[in-house]
Every structure is written in structure tokens, then in C-alpha cells.
Amino acid sequence: MQPGICTVFLVNTMTVEYAELHTLSNFTFLRGASHPEELVQRAVEQGYSALALTDECSVSGVVRAHMAAKEAGLKKLIIGSEIQLVTGLKLVVLAQNRRGYTSLCELISRGRRAAEKGCYVLAATDFQNALPDCLVLWVPDNQLILGAEDSWILDAFAGRLWIAVELLADGLHRQRLERLRVLGETLDLPLVASGDVHMHYRARRALQDTLTAIREGLTLEQAGFVLYPNGERYLRSRAVIASIYPAALLQETLKIAGLIDFSLDELRYEYPDELVPEGKTPTTYLRQLSEQGMQSRWPQGASKKVIELIEHELELIQELQYEAYFLTVHDIVVFARGQGILCQGRGSAANSAVCFCLGITEVDPARMSTLVERFISKERNEPPDIDVDFEHERREEVIQYIYKKYGRDRAALAATVVTYRPRSALRDVGKALGLSGLQVDRLARSMQWWDGSEVDDSRVLEAGLDPGSPTIKRLLWLVRQLVGFPRHLSQHVGGFVIANGPLAELVPVENASMKDRTVIQWEKNDLEDLGLLKVDVLGLGILTAIRRSFDLIKSYSGRQYTLATVPAEDPLVYDMICDADTMGVFQIESRAQMAMLPRLKPRCYYDLVIEVAIIRPGPIQGDMVHPYLRRRNGEEAVTYPSEEVQEVLQRTLGVPIFQEQVMKLAVVAAGFTPGEADQLRRAMAAWKRRGGLEPFEERLISGMRERGYAEDFSRQIFKQIKGFGEYGFPESHAASFALLVYVSCWLKYHEPAAYTCALLNSQPMGFYSASQLTQDLRRHGTEVRDVDVNQSNWDCSLETHDTDRPTLRLGLRQIKGLSESAGQRIAEKRGALPYASVDELRERTGIKHADLNVLATSGALAALTGHRHKARWAVAGVEEPTPLFPSKSRYEATPMLKKPTEGQNIVADYKSLGLTLGRHPLAVIRNRLAAYGYVTAGELKTLSGGRSIRVAGIVITKQRPGTASGVTFVTLEDESGYINLIIWKKIAEQQRNELLNARLMGVEGELQIEGKVVHVIARRLIDHSEMLGDLLLRSRNFR
């Protein structure tokens, strides 16, 4: 500002006080251009007396702002919301106290629930209760008049309504101020200064323009007057503000801020109380349930140790008043049990003895004695954490039960804030800058699925664009800012909040994209930050498969198993695991896990817990796997730097593997308080997104130095902490998973037919396709029979007739394109009377032509028509009856159709069923392959390592894990088994074409044998896909 040029109000700018009352963060999606934390930080720097976060019809960002305000020492954070009514009237509503906050939440919920996801609708009628305990600013539009239809606000908000004066350097300050002053006098309303803040500092102007263009679906060049003319909507310095606004208007901001007395800390969460029967307290009821559970778990009476343990836990729960939480989870689990839905709890509290008694978990604490110490800790003041996994296909029933029991106003899913990733940011910014679709594609492509999250210049070069060009520079600059910005709210996978009163008093509820789903405006972390509790209701495929296996076993043999009664610690099962014969089981079936099993040789339950946790990106990046292996195999001495550390790391041979151990280490070795350790845990989870681990690094290393630990050791620990970041796996989760690993292995070993049958009926899940699962089953000696309209049900089933071992009959569900209703009807109408012809099949079932076609293609009509070609001809001739002409069978000449060749049958099998029971395709072309000198997977095991070798097979998986520094793992399949390839980065780049396109891959390489682990290190790849003809096998690509 030039003195003398614009009007200067005579105030001492150094002493002027100001509270910003109208601020949008990036939680007003595609409008606000700064994170709430940035706004808070900046407001502190500018010395504001208060900052109101007023996102448009939302309080999604307030928890972050609240936490940041506490940390940065903001004098006052005000919570409010900008609301635009259907008439165009714009209000800023500020919560004056707890009651005001509630009425604001209710208003937001009303507006959001009435509109589709992401929108809101509010009209004058929605303000009938007049927002008690809220203060209201009216933000006039450019016309500067209050329309007659909006004049109700004068009465409704009498005495707590202000006119917001927003002077944003549009050249009309004087006129605007004058007009508003007159308006204020006419309407008898006070004026107050506010800034319509969209960003924390002015350098975000370009990003704000870009967001606007993205929102409107325009390029920046097209956007014209949709953009703001300047970047004044930022947190201006108090000196600037003082030079623009009359002092009285600034004084008024302080007056308003002074009227407000509310902080999120006041929110108190109350558990639902209907779970406790009349005459009982939560404490006595939980004790009663635990004792009942103890009796059924240990009918002969529990050991003294167990009884003491339970007593100890109950005391702790009582002290922390967590009874209602356990009762809530117990209630959900009881419901699931009653419906026959298999479930299993996990998480820090889930592996307690109380949870075992309540049936929340099946992990016997006696089996897991080492875990109990890490049950809810008093000092940590961390809310108990129980996630419950349910059968994935039936989770919805549980969710609906919760909604029904507590009502939609009291139960809702937590939100997940979907944020901009480099790829989506590139796309949107690229479009706004006017790049063509192809250019954007090119750039976005360079963020391949195996890339990390940073956008760097080399990627731009790779995309054939010039990183030096101004447009590209702008693009990257904007993208870097945009990454991490919230884009929209989605629903959390299963995090439920259940409250005693209406949730809307706590946080607004809005519609999710799924019908009949609502989410709250906060995400999981926000709930944790405020100390609100939630139950995770998750879906897990393996539970579906295990429950189906139990049912199948019962139906053919009468034996009834549960998770708890599957015979424990069976050495035969561990033998199988050590052989890495684990295709189709839970967790330890991936290529990396299978490679580890023969080295780790798990022999007991706790070994499985470690196995589950150790083959994760966290421990791998933290370089913990090899030290652990060496120590376990006795190749390295097991040592501990101190006794305290020994206590923490003893069960994992001195190598930290679990998240809990890292936190405990921070306490015992670096002198962290439990509270700080908890902060560390959260920082660990977030550092990849937000950074912020550095202060902990300093503290950890200096703390350990003080306590006499070697620098190497502390650096190693910190490296592991970083590795845990995104993918840390807590022991409490691994413990629950390990039980499911064991049960699935037991089933695979003892009941292979039932287990495979259950897996097929639960697809899609796991790493392997139906083809691989059935091949595996047949290699283990169980017969699999073809799909047949006269034998198959919709699901795959077991047939027991002439053998003592059941055989597997493929179900109609394997047929690609067959509708479930048709499949069910075929089985149902068949009864004991088989179909004799296609016409009869159609008449009895009334199924559609399309379904008949896919049946014919699958070979399921072979019994009625002969080979596939005949079946398709017959089906094509079937006419659907019309009301006028009921179908009649007609006589017609049957042509001579060629019988399908073996190759054609295999192709058709794969296309329709995804598997073949005929010969493996490679068996068919083995002669040709042998001519090239290719050996089979079976032969590989008989050869010696280190020699050159040629192998070939169908590509079934390609993996390029982020942890393996550019190595691609490929698995090939031939008629005798699987071949594991390791392809180094150099070869992968030289032979991109073969790697990406080959479906039948030939490989020249070196054979590497380490114990039972066989690898081929590829030197050259050859694409032999043409040999397969049009055999359609697609590999599955995993990260």
C-alpha cells in the first residue's frame, strides 16, 4: 500500500488485534487451497487473536485444525461453517458453545442428508430452530442487498447477526464500505471485518486458480471470470488488515471471538447403554459374561494363572471404564454367531483373556502367553482397539444389524478422506493447464503402479516431455502442492462409531455413495485424536472359506469343527508348511512367503505369528528378515545390548519385528514416556504422507546414546521404525491371523477336497486362480469332475459315492457369464430327474438363450448333445417361446459338425471355466518345447544348482514389489508345476516387450537351488505366445 494513495485508517498497526472469522481450508474441496494445519500455523505467525475454520457445510477439517492449534499455540480456534442457501444467501455460522456446535452439526447433517453424496441443500425452512447458541455472519453478494426472501434472518438471528465486510482489493473498497454501512444502519445490524480466506499465504494463488478450474471442468485459459481477480483471500498481516478496515470493524471481530467459548476437547463420548440388563452395571455384567465364558472355555475349570489374568484384566477395564466397549463388541459377535457367521477379533485388546472368554477371539491366551503383557496399557491411555473380521460375503448382514439395533442416527461409518495422489493430481492439473489427453496419459503413465509417490524430473523426461518447459515446470510445481489435498470423503472400510445419543450432536453425518450408507465427516485418525472409540467391522475372505469348509466336512462326514476345536499343533501340518506346499492357504501363500517357509521352518503357532509379520514391506525395508533367519538357524549369536532390550526382543531372537516391540524399545532404551511412544506410533503411520519423524529421530538416537547404546544399534532401530511407517504389522494382529493360517493349513492337509471346494465357492480371493487351485488339488490325488447340468449344483460340491475320499464336482458357478439365478434354477428343477435334451432343459427351467449359450460353451451340456460344437448348434436353434407361439420342437437336418480338437477344447475350457480338467496346454505342445531344450518344473528339482537351464511356461503372476529394488518376480506354470523366475531390472528393461506381452514365456537362465527353494535367474526371455494359439490366459499382476 502506498501511503497517501489509498485511504489509511489511523491506527497503530502494531497493536491492532484481529480475529479471522471466515476461513476455508482444502476440506472445502476444490475451493480452499491450504491444509487446516497450514492455516492454523500461519494464523499463529500473524499473531491473530483467533481463527475460525468455516469450511463449506462441513467440519471435516476441524480435528486436524484442533490438534494443530494445540500444538502451535493458537489463541483460539473457532469452529463454524459457511453455508449457502438455495436462494444464494451466504451465511457463516459460528458455534458459540457445545450446544451451538450440536445445532451446527445437526444443520450440516440435514443439508447433507437431503442431497446426493458430496452436495447439500438448505433452505430457510431448515432453520426453524434458529440455530441456538450460534453466531451468524451474513456475507452479502455483489449486489449488496438483502433479498426479501432472505429477510427472515433478521428475526431468526436477532442480536447475533452481523454483516461481514470483505474488502478484497477489487477497487471498490470505499463504495462497498459506504453501501454496507448504510445497509447496516437500515437493517440495524453491526458490521464486522472478515477475509473470505481460501489460503494461508498468497503464493497459493496459482493453486487456488487451478482448483477452481478443476472444479468447473475448464482449462485455466477458459476459466475467465470464474477465477478470482487476485490472490487477496489469504491470511493477511495485521498491518495490512489495519490499513484496509476501519478499526471498529476489527474490534468487532474480537468481540465476536470473545462471545465464543467452545473447544473440541469438550466433546464427550458415551457408549450405548442398552446392552446392560436391568439391575446390572456395565462392570458387573461384563464380569458375569466373562465368568460364563470361562466356564464354557475351560469346562474342567481354568488354571489359576488364567483366573488371575482375567481378574487383572477386568480390574484394568473397570479402572479405565472400557466395559461398554467390550460389551458392544461382544454384542456384535454374539449376533454373528447366532447367524452362523464366522468371525475373529484382532487388535491390541482382542487377544486378551477377557476377549477369549467373550468369544471375540479364538486365540487361547494360554497358547499365547507372551502376548498378554501388551494388552491395553494404563499409562498409554490408548483406547482399546478391537477389529473384528467377518466372512466377507456376509459382513453386510452385520452392518445392517448394527444400523438396525442403534438406529441410523446413532451408528455410522467413519469417513476416509480420499486425497490426491501424484497420478490423479497430474491428470487434473494437466487438464487445467490445457495439456491434451495423450500428454496427460504419457505423464501419468510414468507414475507406473510400481513407483513411489514422488514426481521427479526424470519421470518427465521419460514421458518424452521437457522438464525445462514453463508449462511442465508449472505442472510439477502445482502437482507437488496438490498431492495430499483431500478430494472427497469416502467410507472407511468398516470403522463404525456407535454413540449413546444422536451422533449428529458429535459430528455431522452425510450420505455415502453406496445406497443406505451414511458416513460421519471425520476419519479414523480424527476419532482417535479426540479419543472417540470405534469398532472395525471388516470383511475377510478366508473366514468365508473356512466356514464353508466346516459346513462341507459336516455334511459329508458329520464331523463338526470350529476355529477353536481344530486340533492344535499338528506336526503333519507343520511338515506341509515347511515344504512350502501352501497354495491357497491364508497369508503364507504368496511367492515371497513360500520362499521363506523352508528357511524359517515354522514348527509351532508362535512361529506362524512371526512368519505372518516378518514377510511385510516394513520388516523387509528395515532389513530385519536376514538377521532373524541367521539367528534362528544358529548362524549368528543371539545377543542383546542390555537386559531391558532382552526383555523386549527375546521372543524374536533380538530382532524387532513387531510394532509393539519398537514402541517398547523407545520406552526402555531411549527414555520415551508411554505417551511419547504413542505419538511415535502415529507419526510412523503418517510420515510417508506428511513427514514429521525427524524430531523423533533426534530424540530416539540421543536418548539411546545417553543410555549407552551403540550408534549403529540406534540407527538400525530408527531405520526399522521408518520401514514400519506404512506397513508396520502389530503382533496383536499377527496373532489373530496366525490362527487362521494354522486352521487353513490344517484344512488343506486333512480335508483338501472340502477346503478347495470352499475356496472355489468363495472366489475371488487369494493369490491363485481356480485353475491353479484345482491343479494343486489333483496333484495331491483328489479327483475333480467336470461341470455338468445333470450333476452340478450352483456351488462346487463334494461327491462321495464310490470312494472313501470325497471328490470335487465343479459347480455351475465356474461358468463365466452364467447368471446365478439360472444356475440355481437348473439344480433346483432337476431334482432327481436328469434332463434329457436341450429343449427339455429350456422348458423345465425357462432359462434364457444367453444362459443356454454359455452352458453349451462350457461343455456342461455334453451329456445331452455330445461335443461342444453340437451343443452350440443345438442351443442356437432353440427358439424362445412367445405368448402367441409357444415353443414347439421342430425337425431339422443336423449338419455334420467337426469334433473340437484337444486344443480347441482346452481353449474353450479356459475361456468358459477358467480351468481345464483335460491335459495341461503345455503337455499338448511339450514335443515342440522339448525341441528347444526346455525342461519341466518337475525336472528342475532333480537338477543341480548353478547350471544353465532353459524353462518355459505360462505366465501366471508377475510381481514387482516396491521393496525389491526393481526385481520382477514371475511365476511360470507348466504341466508339472511352477517355476519361479527372478528377473533383474536390467533384463526387465531390455526385454520389456517380452516381459509385458508374453503369455507363454521361454527363459534362458541360471538355476539356483537353496534347500527346497528353486529359482531361475533369467538371462534372456523369449515370447512363445504364438504356440498357444488363442489360448486366453491372463496373468495376475500384483504389486
Place this chain on the structure above:
Amino acid sequence: MSSSEKTSAVLQGASPTPPALKHRSAARQPVQQSLALSSPDQLPADVREPLPAEITVPPSRTLVRASIKEHLWLCIYLPALPLEALTDRKPGTARAVVEDVQGIRRILLANDKAFAAGIRADLSVNAALSLLPDLNLEVRNPQQEERALKSLASWAEQFTSFVSIEAPSVLLLEVAGSLRLFAGMQTLWQRIVSGFGQQGFTANLALAPTPLASIWLAKSGREVCIDDHAHLNGHLSALPLHCLGWPVSVTESLCSMGITSVGDCLRLPREGFARRFGAESLLQLDRALGRLPDPRVSYRSVARFCALHDLEEEQSDRELLLHACRELLLKLERFLLVRQMQVQRVQFRFFHLRVEATDLVLGSVQAGRSVAQWFELLSIKLERTTLPEPVIAIRLRGGPGQLLSIATDNLLFNTSVKPRDASIARLVERLNARMGDACVRGVTTVAEHRPQYAWRSDGLSGDAPRCAAMPGFWNERQVPALLQEIRQTNNLLLRRPLWMLANARPLASEQGHPFYQGRLTVVDGPERLESGWWDDDGIARDYFVALTAKGVYLWIYQDRSKNAAWYLHGFFG
């Protein structure tokens, strides 16, 4: 010769050999009576290389039909048309055409170099680029393909009078009558292949007695000549079904019964076949085999008016010239009327004996076709033109024609053309005619915060689309934003000076105060404008209204980015 015989406008597809006008005047040969019409790609017709007047037919070794009663169809299939139709080719690079299928861009076709690197049809753009990072990708352009096909059809008309376009990528030539003229099939074949090659197109050819058979054979890549119905069945039987262009559902269904070739189909019972696969498939088989007639529609070059008026002797009398021009315009009017078309631009060319011809181009704001209208413009323009020499002949060419209905639509959308405004349009035309094109310009406001870009001047006649400044003008979703835009525009206009300097003029300043004919008094402001960072002309300025000592209001600004310097940007009234 009567004058009506001397000038003529003839619609014709393929032009026989017009003599070059340049030679004509010297030799004083009788005027070639015609012709005139040419497709845009063949312009100018008068410089095309003439073919020899007489073709001697060498004794042919291949295929010269004894009788031309039966048809022979030559199919030219362009397998790589989507790629080859695209113009900007960099030689030696790997290229591919991309097609947008339901929002996903996939490779449609790749050139040899790209193919060798593994680029295949159906690959996603991502996959293709990961195979070959410097692959040149272009988006398929069906309009361009259509244009290319038409141009090739016009070219092919030199071989036969019957060329049929079978979109999207096939030309059909009926050549039974041409074989003798072109000395047999082999010559014809080679000329076509090399001619297409020179124009940058790959062609697969096949010859058969029925159109469908020739198409199927060409698509199969079998370059065969079948001149006898008797051989048709044998050749067709071996064809795989995918060459037939039948719906995928039919082909797949047949395939699932083990029926993979035309021969397999022919062995099936007719009734059963028709019942399962529809009568259309059966009809096609019958047509291909010549059992049923299969009429085709001939392609004719798009008509564009061109007519010549020969004056017999050098003429310099304006009235007479105008009269001749009027005759030509009348022909144009009839020509357009018949086709329900109109043009926005016409070109007169006055030929002189000794010097280069003189061109007069007339444009009109509204597409029109009335003689009176053009005539008026012409007479104004001619008045201002000095002809270097007497005129010996006049040629009139119409610009590309538009269909009448389309033009009417434009009138509806173009709100400025109401009956009242028609006279303005006339005025503009007349002004332009008198003072030359580009003298009269319109001013449009542009939705833009930067003052230097907030308006634009437009030429008024010709093809310039006037709504370009309003992106997505007709997009309904944006109407509210647009309304706001307009409101703000009005608002802004009031606050902008009517006289804006093309380039802002630096102002002297002293201690931060701007000077212009003395110290300036700031009256209003600042209006802060910060915008346009996305191109290389972003601004950050504070605008003020200032008053000079003499009482003149100025629009000045202080540049926030460059040393806070002061500039004068405009004058208020």
C-alpha cells in the same frame, strides 16, 4: 458458336483432359467447353498434366475381357488408413493411432517400426508407452480418413467412371470396361498400387466378379484376380470368417460350432443357417457368390462450382465485363439452387493475354446465393480495381458450399443477425468491399481478468467463428457461470476506460508518486489484478483511477512485480 455454348458449367466426376489455359491464348484454339468442376484436391484443374490424347493398347497377357457385359470389381482395401490418413508424419519414427473406447485410449494401429517393438492393437496407451517410451501417438481422426478416402476415390476415377466408397476403408472400382483401355489387369493393378503408394497409402487389391467377393478377398490379404464366376466358390470357401465383416456375435457363434471358413458355412443347411444367424448373412453369401444382384452406389466428387466465360476477344468495357460476370453468377445461382447449397465466398478471375490474371474475391458475412447481392458487391469492388490489361476470359469459382439447412442453423444461433441487423451486415459488406477486407472489425469482450486480454477485435466476414472466445458457450451446465460472467463483464466495462493504450506507457514517479503532466491525484483504487500466471504473460498490478492537474481521468497501475513501477494504461472520456 453461340455464347451459350461457349460458357458452360458442367458437373462431372472425372475430368477428361482439359488443356492448359496458358497455352490456349497463344494458340487461339477453340475453347475447351467445360468444365470445370473439380474436387478441392485437384485444384487447379488447369495445370494438371494432360494424358496422351490417344492410348495405344499393347497386346495384353492378362485378363482382358472379351465381353464387358459382365462386371468385374476391383476392391482396394486400405488396411492402414487410420494411420496413413494422419498428415504430420515424421519419417522413420514409430507411430501409432489411438482410439478412445469408452474413455479408455487404446492402440488401434501401429506402423512397422512400432509393431516391431511390440505395439499391438488393443494395447492401452500406458502399456504401449511402457514398451516404447518415444512412440508417437496420435488420436484417430475419422474426418481426415473420410477426406483421404474421397481424395483417393477422385484419383481413382481416372481408371473408371464407376468408383464406390465403402466406408470406412474400402474403394470399389468397376473395371470391366477399363481393362482394355489400361492394357490389361496387370498394368492397371500396378498403376493403382504405385499411385496409392506415392500418395502414402498401403493398398490390398483383389478382383472378382461380385463386389462382396472382391472386398472379402482384399480384406483377407489374398491378392487374387478372379474373372470367372466358376472359380468364385473355390476361392471364397477358403476364406476365414473374420474377413467378412459380420457382427462379432455371429462370427463367434459360428466359431463356437467349429465353423471357421466360408466353405464351412456353405456346407450348412440353408434353413438352419438362416434361422440361427439371420437372413442377412445368408443373403451376403448369395450376393458374394453372384446368386443375387448386389447394386452399388457410385461416388462422385463433391461439386464445387467453376465456370468459364470466354470473351472471344480482348474486352475492357466495364459494362460488358459486368454483364459477363452476371451471366456467371446466374449459373452459380442455378447450380446452388439445385443442390440446396450456398457459398460464403466467390472468386472471379479475369484472364489477360499478356500478364498474370487478376483475382477478385468476394466474401459475405452471411452465406448467400442471390445474384443481386453478389453483383452489388462485385460492382463496388470492380470500380476500385484497376485491370492491368483488357480481359480475354472470366472464370467464376464458388467457395466450398454449405448445405442450406446448416447455414440456417447458424443464423438461429447467431443472435446478432436479426432482421434489423441484416442492414448492418450489408453495411459491413459494403464497407469492406469499398475499403478492403479487414478494414471493418468488431470488438468482443473476453472473460479475462487481464485488461490487455479482456477484449478482442474480429474480422467480420469469412469463416472466423465468432463464439470462440466463449469456451463451451452452449454447454448448459455452464450457463449460471456464464450469466455471472456477463454480469461481471458489464460491471467491469463501466470501470474500464474506453480508450485503452495498446501498450501501457511508463510513468515518471517521484518517491513512489506517479507523474503525468504534473503530479497525479489518486481518485479511486486500488483494484488489484493478479492473473494469467499459466501462460507467460501473468500480471500482478494495482490499478488506480487518477486525475491530472488538467482534470483528465487516467487509468494507471503500479506493477507489483517489477520495482513497483507506474504505468499509464488508458484514458477515461
